[in-house]
Amino acid sequence: MQVEDHYSLLLGIQSPWEITSVDLKMAESRVDIYVEYMDSTGKCPECKNTHPTYDLRKTRTWRHLDTMQFSTFIHCQLPRINCPEHGVKSAQAPWANKQSGFTLMFEAFAIQVMLAAKSVEAARKLLGLNWKQLESIKHQAVNRGLARRSKDNIDYLGVDEKQFRKGHNYITTLVDIDQGAVLEVVEYRTEESCKTLIDKALNENQQSNVKAVCMDMWKAFYNAFSEKLPNASIVHDHFHISQYLNKAVDQIRKKENREFNTTSNNPLKKSKFLWLSNPENLSEEAKVQLNSLNELNLKVSKAWILKESFKPFWQYRSKSWAEKYFNVWYENVTKNKLPAMLKVADMLKNHIGNILTYFDHSISNAVAEGLNSKIQMTKSNARGYRSFEGFRVSILFHCGKLKMEP
Ligand SMILES: [Zn+2]
Structure with a gap:
């Protein structure tokens, strides 16, 4: 068995994709795998119909799961497909998601490591990635999870505020009390931001079917929820x-x-x-x-x-x-x-x-308060987020109960 065949099996690479060479660098504990597309036709990524290839794009690199403790990279020039309907489009690599620099297996593994690791820094070291790469995997994982979230009715919501930075910087979180999951997070705790929160977290149908919302006696929350969810009872918890x-x-x-x-x-x-x-x-x-x-x-x-x-x-x-x-x-x-x-x-x-x-x-914000301490941990683990968006993604990643695997 050739080393190329061994890696084909390991990475699940199949015809018409072919491993043409494997470069093992023992001293660097690194293996570079070169893949070529061996067909003159391919599937349009839009309509999935088969059409002739047009040309090859410049070489891209994906990080894969380590193989036998070697950091493993796949290199390939993706073909472009000439679809009469959709124009010239890059074919999708079967081992990775569009735009991602990691293979699907690596992303799935990285998500598990980040969920289990004590801190962002520990996960970063284990995976051998930089901060930016980790944030990008997390971000995409959360986006997948949010897109897959159920559109079923949610009976009970909890809304709560939390201090974000020193001074008067707040975030507002919306929690599904029965699931114990953070649905969405927005910056500030104003009536306006609270309305945005409701629209981001719930579709119209869900909004009209909420039974009750649990909250502090904070005017902005009260105003936003009584206006947006007139059918829901307000419970000051x-x-x-x-x-x-x-x-x-x-x-x-x-x-x-x-x-x-x-x-x-x-x-x-x-x-x-x-x-x-x-x-x-x-x-x-x-x-x-x-x-x-x-x-x-x-x-x-x-x-x-x-x-x-x-x-x-x-x-x-x-x-x-x-x-x-x-x-x-x-x-x-x-x-x-x-x-x-x-x-x-x-x-x-x-x-x-x-x-x-x-x-x-009989609802209370006990669930939301429990999640609050988890959010606090997320914040201190990351040694404080500079941007609100980074903090939001981390909260949803750890407290959103999302299905995030690629
Ligand atoms: Zn097409």
Whole structure:
């Protein structure tokens, strides 16, 4: 068996394509394979009909999977086909996608490596590629995946923002809650960008069949979704609501802590985590500490009790009972006269209609928040993306649940 035959089998190259020479460079651990097209006719890439060849294009090179630890390159002059209907067109190489400098097998392998690797840098080293080449494979993989995405209805969406760069640079992500997949990402968190997001992610039919959208009480999101998806309910989710309640408790703690700092004995020293953790997750020692602090009748204690007493709200089955519970809770907040807490309670009261929708749909942004930490990892792995587009592609690559193989 000739070495050319061996590589023909290995690369799956068949007539009329033929390996004419193989150049093994032992010192460089590199093998160059030269392929020629051996027919005077070929298939037009547009209509797939057979027509005469016209000429040969200049030599192109494709990177293939390493063969026995040799970096492997295919070189070939692709023929151009003269189609009476479509004109003179380059024939498609059977081992690669149009425009790609890699063979199909190499691309499929690179995608698996990038998905599994801890960082972009680790994948880059394993594959022996530069950053630009990796980004190009990723980009094409994501485009394939998006084109293949199902057009079936999506019942529940989650929309959320995330800081992109330092300062006030945000991105907005749209998540399919049932699939746990990021559908699309846009820059900024304005009403306009949110509308673009909806149009990019969903076709008209999908837009009119969404049952509910989960979101923070952010005006721009609310406006965009109520206008674009008038059939969908808005659900202000409990994840964000508990964040607001936690923030209020923390503001009150900070202020009180400052007041105590002027005295010699500050009981609130190093107590931050006690007020913000879920009490069930605290150690026995921490629980004892929290209980003794609660006996001091501090403002932060009152705020903490209000925060904790909001939790049963989510346990109701009936909307009207939940609403009654909320009204009692709201009364309690007003009696306590803690401005930071009252501010949150007023905001909740103003939005109560779209908070109570939770009892029709029971969705939350928990899935979106889980994906958010994965997005954060993507960001730190890549040591920060300079361009938004690069970041978007990476998010969809890792969190889009796309079918990306070539
Ligand atoms: Zn044609």
